[in-house]
Amino acid sequence: MSAPSRRPEIRRRRTRNEKIVKLRKRHAAATTEAERTRISGKLQRMAVNSPGQSLLKKD
Numbered sequence: 001m002s003a004p005s006r007r008p009e010i011r012r013r014r015t016r017n018e019k020i021v022k023l024r025k026r027h028a029a030a031t032t033e034a035e036r037t038r039i040s041g042k043l044q045r046m047a048v049n050s051p052g053q054s055l056l057k058k059d
Helices: 003-029 033-047
Strands: none
Touching: 003 033
16 A cells, blocks of 8 residues: 555544544543543444454553
8 A cells, every 4th residue: 555545544543543532531530420421432432443442441
């Protein structure tokens, strides 16, 4: 694969990873359980695209 054909793929991955980091930070800083549930739901929907890898760290 040449570099131009990989640019969209790289951009997609970078944007997705930035969104995951942002959601993880919001989940860690969430004060209410309802807010945590809502954010973890978003992370779980994103995790459907990456099976076998939990996007939310289990404590």
